[in-house]
Amino acid sequence: MFNKKIVESLGKSSMIRAMFEEGARLRKLYGDDKVFDFSLGNPEVEPPVEVLDSLKKYVNSEEQGLHKYMNNAGFPDVRQKVADYLNKKSGIDMTSEHIVMVCGAAAGLNVTLKALLNPGEEVMVLAPFFVEYGTYIDHAGGNTVIVNTMKDSFQIDVDAVEKAITNKTKAIIINSPNNPTGVIYSRESLEQLNKVIEKKEAELGISIFVISDEPYVSLVYDGIEVPSTLSIFKKSISINSFSKSLALPGERIGYIAASSRIPDVETLISAMVTLNRTLGFVNAPSLFQKVIADNLEVAVNTENYKKKRDILYNHLTKIGFKCIKPDGAFYLFVKAPIEDDIAFCGTAAKYNLLLVPGSGFRGPGYVRIAYCADIGMIERSLEAFTKLAKEYGLS
Amino acid sequence: MFNKKIVESLGKSSMIRAMFEEGARLRKLYGDDKVFDFSLGNPEVEPPVEVLDSLKKYVNSEEQGLHKYMNNAGFPDVRQKVADYLNKKSGIDMTSEHIVMVCGAAAGLNVTLKALLNPGEEVMVLAPFFVEYGTYIDHAGGNTVIVNTMKDSFQIDVDAVEKAITNKTKAIIINSPNNPTGVIYSRESLEQLNKVIEKKEAELGISIFVISDEPYVSLVYDGIEVPSTLSIFKKSISINSFSKSLALPGERIGYIAASSRIPDVETLISAMVTLNRTLGFVNAPSLFQKVIADNLEVAVNTENYKKKRDILYNHLTKIGFKCIKPDGAFYLFVKAPIEDDIAFCGTAAKYNLLLVPGSGFRGPGYVRIAYCADIGMIERSLEAFTKLAKEYGLS
Numbered sequence: 001m002f003n004k005k006i007v008e009s010l011g012k013s014s015m016i017r018a019m020f021e022e023g024a025r026l027r028k029l030y031g032d033d034k035v036f037d038f039s040l041g042n043p044e045v046e047p048p049v050e051v052l053d054s055l056k057k058y059v060n061s062e063e064q065g066l067h068k069y070m071n072n073a074g075f076p077d078v079r080q081k082v083a084d085y086l087n088k089k090s091g092i093d094m095t096s097e098h099i100v101m102v103c104g105a106a107a108g109l110n111v112t113l114k115a116l117l118n119p120g121e122e123v124m125v126l127a128p129f130f131v132e133y134g135t136y137i138d139h140a141g142g143n144t145v146i147v148n149t150m151k152d153s154f155q156i157d158v159d160a161v162e163k164a165i166t167n168k169t170k171a172i173i174i175n176s177p178n179n180p181t182g183v184i185y186s187r188e189s190l191e192q193l194n195k196v197i198e199k200k201e202a203e204l205g206i207s208i209f210v211i212s213d214e215p216y217v218s219l220v221y222d223g224i225e226v227p228s229t230l231s232i233f234k235k236s237i238s239i240n241s242f243s244k245s246l247a248l249p250g251e252r253i254g255y256i257a258a259s260s261r262i263p264d265v266e267t268l269i270s271a272m273v274t275l276n277r278t279l280g281f282v283n284a285p286s287l288f289q290k291v292i293a294d295n296l297e298v299a300v301n302t303e304n305y306k307k308k309r310d311i312l313y314n315h316l317t318k319i320g321f322k323c324i325k326p327d328g329a330f331y332l333f334v335k336a337p338i339e340d341d342i343a344f345c346g347t348a349a350k351y352n353l354l355l356v357p358g359s360g361f362r363g364p365g366y367v368r369i370a371y372c373a374d375i376g377m378i379e380r381s382l383e384a385f386t387k388l389a390k391e392y393g394l395s
Numbered sequence: 396m397f398n399k400k401i402v403e404s405l406g407k408s409s410m411i412r413a414m415f416e417e418g419a420r421l422r423k424l425y426g427d428d429k430v431f432d433f434s435l436g437n438p439e440v441e442p443p444v445e446v447l448d449s450l451k452k453y454v455n456s457e458e459q460g461l462h463k464y465m466n467n468a469g470f471p472d473v474r475q476k477v478a479d480y481l482n483k484k485s486g487i488d489m490t491s492e493h494i495v496m497v498c499g500a501a502a503g504l505n506v507t508l509k510a511l512l513n514p515g516e517e518v519m520v521l522a523p524f525f526v527e528y529g530t531y532i533d534h535a536g537g538n539t540v541i542v543n544t545m546k547d548s549f550q551i552d553v554d555a556v557e558k559a560i561t562n563k564t565k566a567i568i569i570n571s572p573n574n575p576t577g578v579i580y581s582r583e584s585l586e587q588l589n590k591v592i593e594k595k596e597a598e599l600g601i602s603i604f605v606i607s608d609e610p611y612v613s614l615v616y617d618g619i620e621v622p623s624t625l626s627i628f629k630k631s632i633s634i635n636s637f638s639k640s641l642a643l644p645g646e647r648i649g650y651i652a653a654s655s656r657i658p659d660v661e662t663l664i665s666a667m668v669t670l671n672r673t674l675g676f677v678n679a680p681s682l683f684q685k686v687i688a689d690n691l692e693v694a695v696n697t698e699n700y701k702k703k704r705d706i707l708y709n710h711l712t713k714i715g716f717k718c719i720k721p722d723g724a725f726y727l728f729v730k731a732p733i734e735d736d737i738a739f740c741g742t743a744a745k746y747n748l749l750l751v752p753g754s755g756f757r758g759p760g761y762v763r764i765a766y767c768a769d770i771g772m773i774e775r776s777l778e779a780f781t782k783l784a785k786e787y788g789l790s
Binding site for chain 2: 001002003004005006007009010021040042043046047052055056059060064065066067068069070071103104106107108109110111114115116117118132135136139207247248249250251252263264267268270271274275277278279280281282283285286287288
C-alpha cells in the first residue's frame with residue numbers, strides 16, 4: 001500500500017539510530033549511570049556562550065522580519081559573511097553568489113546531488129563512510145560506487161579511485177575529518193586525487209565534481225591541518241553544517257559553497273536554489289542563519305573532546321584494542337577482536353556498552369565509538385571495556 | 396554538465412518567485428512606496444506576541460538540550476501536544492505516534508508523497524492549485540493528474556474526480572482554504588468526495604489517500620467552518636505548517652498527522668520518519684518545535700487580514716473586476732478582463748502592480764492577489780487598480 005522500496009528498507013534502517021533507541025531502552029531498564037552509550041554523534045555539550053548570546057540578542061531585540069521568507073538561497077548578508085569567511089580561511093575568491101544556506105549538511109548533500117546527477121550517473125564514496133550517502137545518491141537517481149581507503153591508515157587509495165572512474169562518474173564524496181574513522185585526509189593524498197581526477201576528465205571527456213562533506217572541519221586536535229578542498233579541487237563543492245562545530249544539530253543549519261572556478265557555476269547555483277525550494281526545504285531556518293553568521297569564527301571547545309579522546313584511546317590501546325589515533329571529529333574506529341563486528345557489538349551490549357558496528361559504515365571488522373559524550377560516563381565505562389577485553393583474551 | 400531536467404526547468408521556474416524578485420527590482424527603481432507588490436504569500440505581520448514570548452522564554456532560560464538531536468519524528472512531548480490539539484479540535488483519536496514534526500508543509504508533502512508512491516502511480520490535484528505540488532509528485536516518482544474545480548465557484552467537481560480515478564490513483568491532494576482562490580471546500584462536497592473515493596476503492600481494489608495541505612486552516616473569516624479532513628476521510632493525512640497561522644515562514648516548522656484509521660499506519664509513520672532523515676530534513680528545527688507546541692491555540696489576528704480583504708475586494712468589484720469573495724487564506728483570485736492573464740499581469744506591472752498570473756496555478760484567465768501586505772500599501776494601490784480597470788474599459 002506504501003512505497004515498496006522504502007518499506008522493504010525499514011528493517012535495515014540505520015544501525016546508528018537503532019543503537020540510539022536501544023540506549024534509551026537500556027537506560028530505562030538499568031538507570032542512566034549504568035549505560036555507556038557511544039552510538040550517536042549527538043554532541044553532549046551545549047552551544048558556545050557566544051552562540052547563545054547571539055541568539056538572545058536577536059530574540060530579545062525589537063528587530064522585525066527575523067522569521068519571514070527570504071530568497072530561497074538565504075539572507076544576502078549571511079551569504080556574504082560565509083563567503084568572506086571562506087576567502088579569509090582558504091585564500092580563495094568567492095562571493096555571496098556562490099553560497100546557498102541550507103537546512104544542515106544532509107540537506108546540502110541532497111540538494112547538491114540532485115542538482116548534479118542525471119539518471120544512472122555514478123558517485124564514488126570512500127569506505128568506510130556515512131552510509132546514508134548511498135541513500136542520498138539513490139534519491140537523486142544516481143548509482144553509488146564504493147572504493148575502499150587504505151588498510152589500517154584509512155587514507156585515500158588514489159590508485160583504487162583511478163581504477164574505479166568510468167565515463168559515468170559524476171562526483172566523488174569526501175569527508176575529512178572522517179566519520180567514522182576520525183582520520184584527516186593528507187594534503188598529499190588530496191593533491192594526488194586532484195591529479196587523477198584532472199587526468200581522467202581529460203581522458204574520458206567528463207566532468208567530475210568533488211563534494212566535500214565537512215561538518216567536522218573545526219573539530220581538530222594537536223594543530224593538524226585540514227587542507228582546504230575549495231583551494232585544491234577546481235570543481236569542488238564544500239558542504240558544511242554547524243551541528244558539530246557549534247553543537248546545534250537540532251536546528252538544521254548549514255551551507256553549500258560551490259567553487260567560483262566551476263564552469264557555469266551560476267547555472268549550478270540556480271539549480272541548487274530551485275531544488276532547495278522544491279525538495280521541500282524552502283530555505284534554511286531564518287533566525288539561525290543570523291546566529292551562525294555572527295559566529296563563523298567560533299567553535300566548541302575542542303580541548304574537552306581531545307581530553308575524552310585521550311582517556312578512551314589510552315585506555316583501549318592499553319588493554320589490547322587496536323585503533324588509529326584520530327586527528328579530528330569525535331569518533332574512534334576500533335578493530336574488533338573477532339571478524340564479526342555485529343556479534344562483537346552484541347557482546348559489548350552485555351556490558352551496557354553501546355557501540356556501532358563498522359559494517360554500518362561499510363567498514364566491517366571495526367566498531368565506531370562516538371566519544372561526544374559526558375566525561376563521567378566515559379570514565380565509568382572504562383571498567384566495562386576492560387571486562388570486554390578480558391572476555392576476548394586481549395589483556 | 397548538471398542535471399538536465401532541472402536546468403531545463405530553470406527558465407520556467409516559479410512565476411511567484413519571479414514576481415517576488417521583480418518587486419525587489421522595481422522597489423529599487425521607484426522607491427518602496429511606489430510599488431504595489433501582491434506577489435508572495437509572505438505574511439507582512441510579525442508573529443503573535445505569545446509566540447515571541449515563548450521564544451524568549453526558552454532562549455533566556457538555562458534549559459539544556461534545546462538544540463540537540465531528538466528522534467527524527469520530533470520531541471515526544473511536542474508530538475503529544477499536537478495530537479491532543481487535533482483530537483480536541485476534530486473529535487478524532489490520535490496519539491503522538493501519528494504525528495511527525497517536519498520542516499514546514501513543503502517538507503511534509505515531499506516526505507508523504509515519497510512514503511506513499513511507487514513509480515508511475517498517480518496523484519490527483521484540483522486546479523487551480525499551488526503548482527509545486529507537481530514538482531513534489533515528480534520528485535517522488537509519481538504522475539500528476541489535474542482535475543479542474545467547478546467554473547466560477549472553484550468548489551470540488553466530484554464527478555470529474557470520479558472520472559479521473561484509475562487503478563493507478565494513489566492519492567488526491569486537497570488544499571482548503573485554497574491557494575490561490577481563498578475558497579473553502581464545503582462539507583457537502585468533501586463528504587461526496589469521500590463517497591466517490593470509497594466506491595472507486597472497492598470497485599478497483601486500490602487504496603486512495605487524501606493528502607490535505609492545510610497551512611491556511613486558521614485564517615478564516617466570518618466564522619465559516621473548515622471541515623476536518625481527518626474526521627471525514629479514513630485514509631487521510633493532514634499536513635500543516637505555522638508559516639501563515641503564526642507568521643513564521645522563515646523558520647520552517649510544521650507537522651504531518653496520519654490518521655489512526657489508516658490500515659498499518661505504523662509502517663507508514665516509520666517510512667515517513669526514515670524519509671524525514673534520508674531526504675535530508677533529519678528533524679524539524681528543535682527550538683521552534685518547543686515554541687509551536689506552546690502556541691497551538693494561537694493564530695495571527697485574522698481581523699487585520701479580513702479588513703485588507705474587504706478594502707481590496709470592495710474596491711475591485713466596484714471598479715468592475717469579477718472575483719469570488721474568499722472565506723479564508725489571504726488571496727483574491729480575480730478574473731482577468733482579457734483571456735491572456737500573463738499579458739494582463741504585464742499591463743498591471745506598468746502601474747507597478749505586481750500580480751501573479753493564474754496560469755502559474757493552472758487557472759488561466761485569472762490573477763492572484765496576495766493581500767498579506769501592508770495596509771498602507773493596499774490603500775495606496777487602489778488608484779493604480781482604478782487606472783488599470785480604465786485601461787480595459789471596465790469602469
